Amino acid sequence: MNAKLAEILKREVMQFEVITHPEAYTAQERAARCHVTGWRLAKVVVVRDGDWFAMAVLPASAYLDLPEFRAITRRPDLALASEAEIARLFPDCDVGAMPPFGRLYGMPVYMDRTLAAGPDLLFEGGTHREEVRMPTSDYMRVAQPVIAPLAATRRAA
Numbered sequence: 001m002n003a004k005l006a007e008i009l010k011r012e013v014m015q016f017e018v019i020t021h022p023e024a025y026t027a028q029e030r031a032a033r034c035h036v037t038g039w040r041l042a043k044v045v046v047v048r049d050g051d052w053f054a055m056a057v058l059p060a061s062a063y064l065d066l067p068e069f070r071a072i073t074r075r076p077d078l079a080l081a082s083e084a085e086i087a088r089l090f091p092d093c094d095v096g097a098m099p100p101f102g103r104l105y106g107m108p109v110y111m112d113r114t115l116a117a118g119p120d121l122l123f124e125g126g127t128h129r130e131e132v133r134m135p136t137s138d139y140m141r142v143a144q145p146v147i148a149p150l151a152a153t154r155r156a157a
Contacts, residue, residue, distance in 0.1 A: 002092045002126030004104045009132075012142045016134040023128045025096070027060030034122060034131055037061070041131070042115055042123040044100050046081040046089065049073075053081060053089060057100040057111040057123075062151035072110070072148050093126040101143050111145035 001018060009016055021033035027043035034041065041060040046053060047069065054073070056064050070078045083095060089105060090098040100123050102109035115121060121139050125132045 001130060001132065002099070004092060005099045005101065005125055005132070008101060008104060008142065009134075012138075014134055014138045014142060016132050016138075018125065019122070019131045019133060020129060021131070025128055030124070030131060031060045031122075036122060039114065040118055040120070040122060042100055042121055044098050044123070046086050046098070047078050048081045048085065049075040049078045053085075053107045055098075055100055055102045055107055055109045056150050057109060057115060057145060058151045059112060059114055062112065062114075062153050065150060065152035068152070069110070069148075069150055072146075072150075090126075093124075094128050097124040097126055097128050099123055099125055099132065100139075100145075102145075103143070109143050109145040110148055110150060111143075112151040113147050113149055114151060116140065116145075116147045 024030045024033050031041040039059045039061050042057050043060050045056040045064045087095050121136045122131045122133045
């Protein structure tokens, strides 16, 4: 777990558990390694509009409904951040393994409503080898995400 995340978890007196696993890069791979459904494991998608960046926190089993997110944020030029931008924004994390605490990085957080409804949340702690599990209520109290319908699923052909 990266130092920024460890500090906020301690400072805010949050309950949490660290789950270590073999290196995994995709959200669905992470869910399988933790033996949980992809609907309970969170992935972070970083978006940008010019110099403005935000985190979208989604279930591993879903993808970001970008047109819906543009409408919610009232940012018609919103796009996915590049890997280079993500590396620059989160220098203390493995690329793509940022925890969903935007305040640690000076950006707002938007969370899909399906994750907000669950009892607990699993997310990356800054590396591709561990997840953090905590009560959703603790996460919501500290991260203060905007709850919105962000997730979409692919329909079968």
